[in-house]
Amino acid sequence: MSRSPRAALAATVAVGALAFVAAPLPANAADSAAGADPLADLALVPQPSHVAATGADPVELGAGTVIKVHPLDDGAASVGEGFAELLRDATGYAVPVGQRAAGASRGATIELSTRGDAALGDEGYTIQAEGTHVSLEAHTAEGLFRGATTLRQLLPPEVESAEASDVAWAIPSVDISDAPRYDYRGAMLDVGRRFYPVDDVKRFIDHMALYKYNALHLHLTDDQGWRLTVDARPELTQVGASTQSGWKPGTGGPWFYTKADYQEIVKYAADHFIEVVPEIDGPSHAMAAKASIPEINCDGKAVAPYSGFDVGLPTICLTPEKRAEVRAYLQDVFTEAAQQSSSDIVHIGGDEVPSTTQEQMDWYVETSAEVLAEQGKRVMGWHQIGASPLPEGSIMQWWADAGDQASIGTPNERPDVRELRNALAQGATVVASPADRSYLDMKYDASVPYGLSWAGLVDLERSYDWDPISVTSSTDGSVSLATEEQIEGVEAALWADRAYYGSTKLPTSLDQFIPVSQYADFVSFPRMPAIAEVGWSAPEVRSFDDFERRIVQQAHRWDEMGIGYYKAPDVPWEE
Ligand code: TNX
Numbered sequence: 001m002s003r004s005p006r007a008a009l010a011a012t013v014a015v016g017a018l019a020f021v022a023a024p025l026p027a028n029a030a031d032s033a034a035g036a037d038p039l040a041d042l043a044l045v046p047q048p049s050h051v052a053a054t055g056a057d058p059v060e061l062g063a064g065t066v067i068k069v070h071p072l073d074d075g076a077a078s079v080g081e082g083f084a085e086l087l088r089d090a091t092g093y094a095v096p097v098g099q100r101a102a103g104a105s106r107g108a109t110i111e112l113s114t115r116g117d118a119a120l121g122d123e124g125y126t127i128q129a130e131g132t133h134v135s136l137e138a139h140t141a142e143g144l145f146r147g148a149t150t151l152r153q154l155l156p157p158e159v160e161s162a163e164a165s166d167v168a169w170a171i172p173s174v175d176i177s178d179a180p181r182y183d184y185r186g187a188m189l190d191v192g193r194r195f196y197p198v199d200d201v202k203r204f205i206d207h208m209a210l211y212k213y214n215a216l217h218l219h220l221t222d223d224q225g226w227r228l229t230v231d232a233r234p235e236l237t238q239v240g241a242s243t244q245s246g247w248k249p250g251t252g253g254p255w256f257y258t259k260a261d262y263q264e265i266v267k268y269a270a271d272h273f274i275e276v277v278p279e280i281d282g283p284s285h286a287m288a289a290k291a292s293i294p295e296i297n298c299d300g301k302a303v304a305p306y307s308g309f310d311v312g313l314p315t316i317c318l319t320p321e322k323r324a325e326v327r328a329y330l331q332d333v334f335t336e337a338a339q340q341s342s343s344d345i346v347h348i349g350g351d352e353v354p355s356t357t358q359e360q361m362d363w364y365v366e367t368s369a370e371v372l373a374e375q376g377k378r379v380m381g382w383h384q385i386g387a388s389p390l391p392e393g394s395i396m397q398w399w400a401d402a403g404d405q406a407s408i409g410t411p412n413e414r415p416d417v418r419e420l421r422n423a424l425a426q427g428a429t430v431v432a433s434p435a436d437r438s439y440l441d442m443k444y445d446a447s448v449p450y451g452l453s454w455a456g457l458v459d460l461e462r463s464y465d466w467d468p469i470s471v472t473s474s475t476d477g478s479v480s481l482a483t484e485e486q487i488e489g490v491e492a493a494l495w496a497d498r499a500y501y502g503s504t505k506l507p508t509s510l511d512q513f514i515p516v517s518q519y520a521d522f523v524s525f526p527r528m529p530a531i532a533e534v535g536w537s538a539p540e541v542r543s544f545d546d547f548e549r550r551i552v553q554q555a556h557r558w559d560e561m562g563i564g565y566y567k568a569p570d571v572p573w574e575e
Contacts, residue, residue, distance in 0.1 A: 041172065043553030044153050045529045046212060046536035047546075048178035058170035059129045061087070064107025065169075067097040073114040075141025080112050082271070083148045090155075092164030108171075110134040110151070112144050123214070124179030127151065129171045142273045146212050150176060153210075157556035182468070184395075184431055184489030185535035186215035186277065187528060189520070190441075192222030192288075193245040194496035195255030200517045202268050207524065207563070209272035211532035216269050217277045217347060217491060220337070223287035223306050223313050227256045228278065228340070232332040233293060240288035243307040245497055246507050259340065266342045277380065278337040281349030282330075283315040283356060283364045289333075290316065295325040309497065309506055311352055318360035323367075331371050338375035345395065346372050351382035362388040369394070380431070383416060386423030395488055396423040398472060401436040401455045405471060409479030420472065420481055429488040432468040438531050440523040441495040444568050449501045450519055460551070460568055464530035465544050490535035492528050494520060518564055525558055525565030526551050548572070 039053045067084050069076040077097065084095040109132065116126060116137030125138040125147030136151060138144045154172060158165040187208050189196055196204070205216060220228045226240025241256035242249040257265070266276050282289070286296075287306040294302040298317040306313065316326055338346050348368040353361060365388035369379045373391060380395040390396075400416045407414045424430070435455035436442065442458040443451045456462075468490055472482040499519045500512040507513070529551060533542060552574055558565050567573050 042154070042174070043550040044150060045547070045550050045554050046533035047541045047550070048150065048176050049538055049541065050175075050177040052175045054130055054173045054175060056130050056173040058172045059108050059132060059134050061091065061093065061169040061171070062107040063093050065091075065093055065095055066107070066109055067095060068109050068111040069097060069099065070113060070115075071099050073112070076112045076114050076144055079141055079144040079148055080110075082145075083110075083112075083151065086152065086159060089162050090159045090165060091169050093169075108132045108134065110136065112148075113137045114140060114144060116143065120177070120179045123212075124177075125150070126178070127154075127174060127176040129154070129175075130173045134171055145273045146180075147178070149210060149212055150178065153554075153557075157553075157560050160557045160560035180212070180536045181538055182487060182489035182535045184215055184491075185213045185532060186217050186431065186433075186489065186491035187213050187524075187531075188217035188219055188279075188433075188491055188493040188495075190219045190222070190494060190496040191227050192219050192225050192281070192285075192496075194499045194513075194516055194519075195225065195227060195244055195253070196516045196520075198257070198261050198264055200515075200520070201265050203517055204520055204524075205265075205269050205272055205274060206561075207521075207528065208274060210557075211529045212536050213528075213532055214273060215275050215277050215343065215345075215489075215491075216265075217279060217493075218265075219279045219281065219347075219495075221280050221282075221288060221349075222285045223311075224308075225255060226288040226292065228280070228333070228337060229256060229259050229262065230333055230336045232336070233329070235292040236289065236333070239292040239302070239305060243288065243305045245309060246307060246500065246513060247510065248307045249305050251510065262340050266340070270342055275343035275345075276341045277343045277345045277347055278341045279347035279349055279380075280333050280337050281351070282368075283318060283350075283361070284313070284353040285311075285349060285351065286316050287313050289329070290314070293329060296322070296329050298322060312354045315353060315356055316364075318356055318364060323363065326364075327367055330368055334368060334371040335375060338372060338377045344376065344378055345380045346375075346377045347380040347397075348372075348385065349382060350385040351399075353384060358387060364388075365390070383419050383423070386419030386421075386428065387415075390423060390426045390428050392427055394423070394426070394428040395431055396420070396428050397431045397433055397491065399433050399435050399439075399493070400471070401434060402475070405434075405473070406475050408472075408474040408481065410474075417481075424482060424486055429486050430468070430472060430482050431488050431491050432471050433491040433493050434466065434471045435493075437463055437466045437471070438490065438492050438534075439495060440492055440527055441497065441499075444527075444566055448566070450499060450503050450514070451523060452495075452498050452503065458527070460526050460530060460548070460571055461544055463527040464533065464547055466534060467539060468534070490531055492524070492531040494523060521564040522566050525563055526555070526568065526571065529554060 067080045069080045080097045087095045118139045125143045128135045136147045224245045226236045237256040241254040290303045291305040378393045404416045441451040468487045473480040
């Protein structure tokens with residue numbers, strides 16, 4: 001990723017000539033009489049670093065509203081145009097975009113500039129709204145895009161509607177200065193277990209963008225399916241795409257992305273300043289590959305395509321005599337994944353590997369990393385890769401839960417913790433996706449009909465109330481393994497092992513499988529915005545009470561967008 005100097009600066013950002021006031025502690029906002037504290041009416045997610053309400057009248061938008069951009073500001077026009085389209089649909093106003101737009105204006109001007117303070121980093125931005133002028137400044141087009149997301153959330157929820165509404169279109173009078181805490185804020189879609197058609201992936205990208213996520217991790221392969229077109233290995237999609245979890249060959253499909261489909265996803269993501277991180281899982285979770293390519297099996301025979309629900313199935317063959325053939329396979333699939341995607345990161349999986357020796361695992365990780373180095377890519381993997389030699393710049397995805405954490409610093413540290421220590425010692429960074437906090441397939445509560453609960457129930461507070469540093473530390477905080485600089489970011493993981501109704505049992509009918517977007521909406525909202533805030537917002541501006549107040553307001557946007565979220569009974573939703 002092209003990243004700015006560490007974004008850990010969030011809490012200490014220089015804010016130019018303006019004196020910003022840190023947002024009052026959320027408890028104050030909740031206590032204040034309605035309307036008395038202008039900040040109490042804001043409901044931004046993720047919470048920006050610094051917000052001050054000036055107390056002046058809001059900036060009213062109207063038929064004369066224009067968006068002004070300077071032609072020399074790289075990318076500003078396209079961000080401005082995207083924002084204008086949203087406004088046009090929702091308000092019915094013309095909202096012209098251009099350099100001279102302000103001259104012709106008889107109403108409020110929204111001005112976008114990339115000549116903002118570089119100290120805010122690539123994704124940082126400032127907003128000043130007062131009188132008839134809204135100024136959004138950043139150092140890059142990406143920063144403008146993140147800031148435009150904030151402007152969007154400063155407008156009434158009806159801004160999310162595709163139909164024009166006659167509401168009071170106004171932006172509160174505010175000064176905001178904002179930058180992310182972490183560079184990597186990912187969300188993963190398990191298209192391997194359950195295929196998401198391109199339009200459903202785009203819908204997920206829309207939802208990510210609204211909460212300032214910047215990495216879409218596509219889990220493209222698993223036991224139950226292979227979704228990436230690989231020119232050198234057409235069997236992978238001819239055979240490997242004939243299944244999904246619960247769906248045998250012949251029940252539908254084939255389920256895969258053509259190269260054009262994949263490029264459409266990459267382009268759509270890029271338009272939302274989101275990179276696509278592809279994952280080819282192995283040496284375990286690879287039955288779809290083993291069904292397609294006989295040479296990667298020890299007996300040289302293809303396995304039957306798998307559509308069941310077990311884990312711990314046989315791995316790709318790692319005996320010395322098979323290594324040339326497995327290397328050729330890795331060369332083909334990782335080269336294709338690298339070339340089709342936009343990120344400088346490729347995920348090699350590495351999770352839940354039964355019955356391989358450490359030497360075999362090391363060979364697999366090192367060979368994958370070599371292929372990817374030739375493509376100029378960094379390696380990311382589930383934290384089990386931490387036991388193996390890792391090249392510089394690698395990322396380990398820490399998916400451990402509270403039990404692993406509790407063992408940190410004790411004489412009985414779990415193997416997972418040793419993997420974390422070993423990866424950190426090799427200079428790897430960490431993406432935190434603790435299963436009992438950020439796995440979106442964990443049920444919110446026992447009544448939820450979809451998903452699993454092996455890492456426990458994950459209600460909104462659990463998904464919100466954690467910190468990447470704390471999940472790499474002992475429970476009492478006395479032993480901390482990762483420093484702030486070693487945390488690359490966070491990820492929400494939307495697995496799809498049990499994307500059907502009645503998931504406490506195995507399905508007996510395909511009718512139990514719900515449309516993928518219905519599943520994704522339900523398990524992601526309200527938790528995906530919570531994890532976004534863990535990754536973006538400085539600890540100083542975070543509190544669950546205030547988040548809950550804001551999320552209740554955000555839900556009005558979800559209604560406008562048609563998001564079928566879970567009305568978790570512990571959250572005080574409004575009608
Ligand atoms: C564990 S965590 C897995 C996935 C499953 C998930 C279900 C990890 C890297 N592997 O294969 O989909 O649990 O919750």
